[in-house]
Amino acid sequence: MPRSSAPTVTRPRAGARLGAGVGADAARPDGVPKARGEFAFSSDLWMDGMLWGKTLRSPHVSARIVAVDPSPALAIPGVRAVVTAADVPGRPTYGLEVPDQPVFASEVVRYHGEPVAAVAADHPEAARAAARAIEVVYEPLEPVVDAERALEAPPLHPDGNLFRHLVIRHGDLEATGDVVVEGSYVVGMQDQAFMGPESGLAVPAEDGGIDLYVATQWLHVDRDQIAESLGMPPERVRLHLAGVGGAFGGREDVSLQIHLCLLALGTGRPVKMVYSRDESFFGHVHRHPAKMWFRHHATRGGDLVKVEARIVLDGGAYLSSSNAVVSNAACFAPGPYRVPNALIDAYAVRTNNPPCGAMRGFGAVQVCYGHEAQMDKLAAALGMDPVELRLRNALERFDRLVTGQVLTGAVPVRECIRAAMAHPLPPAPSPLDPPMARPGGAGLTADHADVRRGVGVAVSVKNVAYSEGFDDYATARVRLEVGVGGEPVATVVAATAEVGQGFVTLAQQIVREELGVAGVLLAPAGTTDIGSAGSSSASRQTWMSGGAIQLACAAIRRQLIARAAASWGCAESSLEWDAAEVVHEGTGERLGLAALLAHGAVEAEHEYHHRPTVPLDADGQGDAHLSVMVAAHRAVVDVDPGLGLVKVVQVATGQDVGRALNPTQVTGQIEGGIAQGIGLAVMEEIVLDEGRVKNPSFTDYLVPTTLDMPAVAATFVEEPEPDAPYGAKGVGEPPAISSGPAVLAAIRDATGMALTRAPVRPEDIALAGAAPLSVASGQPR
């Protein structure tokens, strides 16, 4: 894969000193066991005498619970316990922002699949049969499944139906442009569809507490929520990270954690639970579906004057992280462009649909479908090249977001666009192409003569780390000592959740870089021995946990310098750290790690806080974000309009990474994120019928396969971020944001259709009359 630097930067050659320091393609420490099938994921846990748990979920979208009778379940041989809302000793609810979600529904169920009870049995089949046997009498209620309607409807929950209404008023609200374009856009509900199903093992402890081995994104907030519901002090609830098979936001909320602990404490036995794939679709939050309206104003010359938007996110039955998602949607609704005036009205609403929360891109994805379609419309109305229009309005350093915040970090929007456009286009479709390479793929349905090529571009911006005044921090401890072989060995202790992103690799690279040791061990992540690392989300761990490890290492170096000063009887100020030694500036004498560690280990802990942010004020103004990441994508598609089939041929991208600390891993994030972006654009949607999930399986919810994924051509744009450790930004989310909107733009270009909904379904193309080309098209060929 081609990889080049942006014109703004030269790629630093760090890591050259040690093969696997920062900037090198270091190997994952968990790679070999994963490739051999020996790595223990949360679903692989096993313990003598363990029981199997199973959740009973509501078959109704909205209903009153009249009675729950567990006795038929308890009569089944091998069934050891049934727990319901009545068995929750502590707080009956949980939640990331506000505890509004019942551990088990007791009086009402508010969405299809809401947990009502859980059972533990000797065998998973007995547990499944027992869950089915629990008698629940429901009185079905009329569900409210439309977010706009929910705003007017009687409250579905004591907290009401409006999660958050955020207004951004920026600049002159009366300003108008010479050219105005308007559009409405819809985004469907996407699922994270991580491969490793929700699973864990809870083990009752002798002190009356509990040990929970679980796949999650944030051990400490899980622990705190579990402890509240168990009515236990947090230190008696000990969480241990089990192998995580992907996350993408879907493991940020509690799923089976509390249920498992209740079953284990109730039976006094270890209990394991593994969601089936169907249950996984019900067991975690999804990406918010969105309905959006935009009006863009520009001068004749193509300068954006004002953006107006109304955004309604369907948060489903419970809050989860909706408040933060809607904030992102509002803040980044204009996209990565200089917009002097803006009026943005954003809502997150409670309905009886499945709860929605975090997913890769977190609010920035939905609005990107809107702002990028609008930029194309505007370009068409202006008779301007859409790429030119974007370059002309691109944000740069020291520009303001519509929140009034001045962007003081790197904002290489133009470089990203140019890098994406610089990749060669793929060859035009040819009658000689194998039929399988055409839209419809292995179905061999499309004729060459019917295939139309389209090209689309989209650009995105999103915050990195947590925003709006949240005290966002990460803790890490590093210990340096002489190992059994006599070589110095560092051990990193951090509760950072490795979810597949490769933080474990970076942790080792950072320690090697900072301390010059080859041997770096990673202690298992858990809550018992270290403070919170924060969540593995918001593209934040490279910056946050990376920063904590870097500064813990710096503290270790200071301690070693103090040791050297003591042994030489000189001032610390005359000593310097060089690679893995302390050097006396005057005498040139050196003390290596072996000598320095002869007096015992050194250890340092650091709690890394990023620069404080502030809440948005009543006008949606304020320095709410730490920094932003941008990316540009150019998609090439082939479409058979008669059949409505789309084949994504190529995605080219330029991504603002700050600095690539491990280029291979960055490439993996880019390609994986683009796959999820393409998924939302053309195939992935949780289909709801009056709140009922119609496709909870990989048979019916389609994620891209090797046949759906095109070639990806990626360029890293490396402009170091001033505040970030090593200048590195997060890289996980941007590829999942504008890749989908670029694909949609390309399909519009190929078909001339307006296509305002993601995902585009075959019938949206095949059954719609072609809209006038002049309105929707205008993408570069």
Add this chain to the structure above:
Amino acid sequence: MTSREVARSPDGCQEPGEEASDAPADEVAGAYELAGAYELAGAYELHVNGTVRTVEDAWLGESLLYVLRERLGLSGAKNACEQGECGSCSVLLDDVVVCACCVLAVDAIGSHVETVEGVTERGVAADVQAALLAAGGVQCGFCTPGFVVAVYDLLRRRPDAGELEVREALSGNLCRCTGYGRILEAVRTVQEERSGAAV
């Protein structure tokens, strides 16, 4: 709506996605027993990774995947869907790749089962595993054992498979992390290495 009902589908499955019915509980339990899921299979033997393993007290309805993972301690084959859709459970059954989740364990009696652990132990996919790691084809790794088995099988049958054929052959293995780019690169690397070695 005011009607009261016991929400239960005809087979007693009170899981979402199914319409509620009001079949009485004992009728449901009866239907369940008829399905045979609870019948004990009696002890049986499976040939797994070249050794004979005895399975005791197993229920007749257990999948090969369940027996491998939960009774024989071979958790290399994964359980991402248990519906035959993801390939994470890929194993070789008499040298043919199958989804272990879709095979009844008792149907594998008399056959040779080889899991990713067996493939690893024989070393026949060592280059595939090394290439996956070097290329960055392993992130969370949940799909990886399935890919190792599938790529091993593909390249011994079709060492020169072109890109489209490789993509088609691996399209039954889902990966949610990598977007497949690094995995496909690993396949190309192995093909090049092996053809180089063969010359």
